[in-house]
Amino acid sequence: MTDGPRTLFDKVWDAHVVAHEPGSPAVLYVDLHLVHEVTSAPAFATLNARGLVVRRPERTAATMDHITPTSPDSALDDVARDTLSTLEKNCAEHGVRLFAMGDARRGIVHVIGPELGLSQPGMTIVCGDSHTSTHGAVGALAFGIGTSEVGHVLATQCLLQRRPEPMEIRVDGQLPAGVTAKDIILRVVAELGIGGGTGAVFEYRGAAIEALDMEGRMTLCNMSIEAGARAGMVAPDETTFAWLRGRDFAPSGAAWDRAVARWRELRTDDGATFARRLVIDAATLEPMITWGTNPGMGIGITEAIPNPDDAPDASTRAALQKALDYMHLEAGAPLLGQPVDVVFVGSCTNSRLSDLRAAAAVLDGRQVAPAVRMLVVPGSERIKAAAEAEGLHHIIVAAGAEWHEPGCSLCIAMNGDTVAAGKVAVSTSNRNFEGRQGPGSRTFLASPATAAACAVTGRVTDPRTLSR
Amino acid sequence: MERYPVPLVSRALLLPHENVDTDQITPARFLRGTSQDGLADALFHDWRKDPGFVLNQPGAREAQVLVAGDNFGCGSSREHAPWALVAWGFRAIVSTSFADIFRNNSLKNGLLPVVVPPETHRALFARVGAAPETELTIDLDALTLSAPGVAPVGFSVDPFARHCLLEGVDELGYLVGFDARITAFEAAQARTHGESV
Numbered sequence: 001m002t003d004g005p006r007t008l009f010d011k012v013w014d015a016h017v018v019a020h021e022p023g024s025p026a027v028l029y030v031d032l033h034l035v036h037e038v039t040s041a042p043a044f045a046t047l048n049a050r051g052l053v054v055r056r057p058e059r060t061a062a063t064m065d066h067i068t069p070t071s072p073d074s075a076l077d078d079v080a081r082d083t084l085s086t087l088e089k090n091c092a093e094h095g096v097r098l099f100a101m102g103d104a105r106r107g108i109v110h111v112i113g114p115e116l117g118l119s120q121p122g123m124t125i126v127c128g129d130s131h132t133s134t135h136g137a138v139g140a141l142a143f144g145i146g147t148s149e150v151g152h153v154l155a156t157q158c159l160l161q162r163r164p165e166p167m168e169i170r171v172d173g174q175l176p177a178g179v180t181a182k183d184i185i186l187r188v189v190a191e192l193g194i195g196g197g198t199g200a201v202f203e204y205r206g207a208a209i210e211a212l213d214m215e216g217r218m219t220l221c222n223m224s225i226e227a228g229a230r231a232g233m234v235a236p237d238e239t240t241f242a243w244l245r246g247r248d249f250a251p252s253g254a255a256w257d258r259a260v261a262r263w264r265e266l267r268t269d270d271g272a273t274f275a276r277r278l279v280i281d282a283a284t285l286e287p288m289i290t291w292g293t294n295p296g297m298g299i300g301i302t303e304a305i306p307n308p309d310d311a312p313d314a315s316t317r318a319a320l321q322k323a324l325d326y327m328h329l330e331a332g333a334p335l336l337g338q339p340v341d342v343v344f345v346g347s348c349t350n351s352r353l354s355d356l357r358a359a360a361a362v363l364d365g366r367q368v369a370p371a372v373r374m375l376v377v378p379g380s381e382r383i384k385a386a387a388e389a390e391g392l393h394h395i396i397v398a399a400g401a402e403w404h405e406p407g408c409s410l411c412i413a414m415n416g417d418t419v420a421a422g423k424v425a426v427s428t429s430n431r432n433f434e435g436r437q438g439p440g441s442r443t444f445l446a447s448p449a450t451a452a453a454c455a456v457t458g459r460v461t462d463p464r465t466l467s468r
Numbered sequence: 469m470e471r472y473p474v475p476l477v478s479r480a481l482l483l484p485h486e487n488v489d490t491d492q493i494t495p496a497r498f499l500r501g502t503s504q505d506g507l508a509d510a511l512f513h514d515w516r517k518d519p520g521f522v523l524n525q526p527g528a529r530e531a532q533v534l535v536a537g538d539n540f541g542c543g544s545s546r547e548h549a550p551w552a553l554v555a556w557g558f559r560a561i562v563s564t565s566f567a568d569i570f571r572n573n574s575l576k577n578g579l580l581p582v583v584v585p586p587e588t589h590r591a592l593f594a595r596v597g598a599a600p601e602t603e604l605t606i607d608l609d610a611l612t613l614s615a616p617g618v619a620p621v622g623f624s625v626d627p628f629a630r631h632c633l634l635e636g637v638d639e640l641g642y643l644v645g646f647d648a649r650i651t652a653f654e655a656a657q658a659r660t661h662g663e664s665v
Contacts, residue, residue, distance in 0.1 A: 029653055130569060148639075155640060162626065259661075414496045433543060435492075
C-alpha cells in the first residue's frame, strides 16, 4: 500500500494485492482474463494435467481473432481449424464464455473487451497478448502475459507480479488539425525508444488526452508496449462513463450508480509523484509515420529519414543502417513520395468505427491507385455491422479497396493475409518488425487517414495535403 | 521442471543487435498449431536464411549461452520465444537489458536472463569474438558470471524466480497455496463493490 497521495496506477494496484510475502512478488488479483486461440492451449493443458479447474469462468472470456479468415482468400487450413477447435473444446470443458466464429459479438480481443463493456475502470485485466495495454483506455490496469501466466490466472485468478513504476506521459494543449491519437503515440514511442518504458506503467494526461474520444484513447494505450511499458492508462472521466453506459456487460441500474461513484475516485491525487515523466506540446505534432524496423523509428511525415552518421554511438548507428538496408531506404531522403504496394487499415490499434470513418472520408470520391492493394479489416462483427449501416463499405469498395471480415489479419499475418517479400505496406497496425506482415515484407506504420491518403496516391502522402 | 544447472559452463554465441524482437526469435507463422514441437527449427527462422548468421556456424547447436544486444525480447508476449530458445539448447541469455514480458516468460522455462553492465558486455563480445571456444561460467547460486579474460561480475535475479529455478519448481504450485486468501480477497472485493457474495 502506498502512503500519501497516489497515482491512478497506485490505486488500482493497491486494490488488487491479495498477498505480498517478503522476497516474493505480489500475488495480484485479476478481475478480467481475456483469452484467444494462439496463446491459451498449453495453459489449458497444464490445468487438465494437474486436475485444476478455471477458478472464475465468469471472469474469463475468449474470442477467436489471430488466425481467423477475413476473406475467401484466407480460408482455414487444417492447422488453423485444429487451433480453433481446441479453444472451443477448452472453453466448453471449463465453462468459459467464447465468442466463436459466427457470434455477432466476436472480434479482436482488444476491440471487443471495451466494446462489450467487459473492460471497466479500476479493473485488472490480462490476456496472453502484449496489446492488452489497450484496455487501459477505460482506466483499467491491463497488461499482456505469457502462456504460463495464462495458466496461473485460469487456475487461481492471480498472477505473481513485481510492482512496476508509474510514468507520466503528458500531452499539453490542443492537437492541430489532421493529427490523431495514432500520431501522438508514434511520437511518444519515437521519443522514448522501444525500450524507454521498460518497467513502467504509463499514465497519459493533459488537455490533449482529455479531449480524445474513447477510441483514440484505446489507440494510444494500445501501443504503450511498443515503448516497452507493460500498460498505459487514462483516468476515467465523463467521456468514459458516457461511452460505457448501456454496454452488454457494464453494470446497470443501482449497480451502475455505485460503480460510477467508485470510478470517480480513480484519479491521480494532487501531489502524487511519478518515477519518470515525458511532456509533449500537442502543437508540435504532425502526422507521424515509421520508416524503419521497430515502432520507435518514427518521424514526422514531412521529415527526412534519419542518417546513421548522426547517431550518438556505434550500436545505434549499426541499428539504423540495418533498418535502412532492410527497408531499402536512403539516409537523409524524404519518406514522402516513396512508392507503396499495400495499404492495411485494421488491427487492435486502428480498426474501430472512427478509424474506418477516417479512412472512408479520404477514399470518398477517390480511387485507390491501380498498383495498390488496400485491405480494410474491421475490428469486430459489431463494428463491421455499424460501418455497413452507415454505408462505409460502399465507399471503400467503390474506391477499389477490399472490405474484409473481422480479425487480426495483416497485423500479424497468421491467417493467410500477407504482404509479399520486398513489398511495402502502409499499415495502421502497431509493429513494423522485419517480416511482421510476411517474410521479407516492409512496413510503414501510420494513422488511418495517412494510410488512406497513401492508398489513393500510391505513394507516402501527407493526408493534410489531400484535404478537400 | 528440472533444476537449473549450477554452474552453467558453456560456449556462447554472439548476436550483436539491439532490440531483437520476438517476431525475429519466432516468426508468427510458427505460432500456428497448439504444440511446441518443431520450435527449434522456427528459432530465428528468417535470419537463418543468411549463411553467415550465428546459428549457422559450426558447433552452434552446442552453445547454451547467447550474448545479445540491449532490450532483447521486445514486442509480442509470445512464450514461443523462450520455448524456441530452450528447444535449441540455450539456457541463458546475456544482455544489458531485457523486455519485461520476455524476461518473465524466460524465467518460467528454465532460461536465465542475465543482465550485465555495458563494459562486461563489450568485454564478452571482444573475448568470444576473438576466441569463440571461450567458455562462460554462469553461477545462479552465487549470482556471478565469469569467463577467461573477462572481469567476473555479479548479476541479480528476482529471488523468488531464482528459488524456483534452483529447486526446479514452478510458480503455479505457490499460487495455488494462496487459495484461502484469494477467496477472502474475493469476498472483500464483492463487499466493496456492493455485490452479494
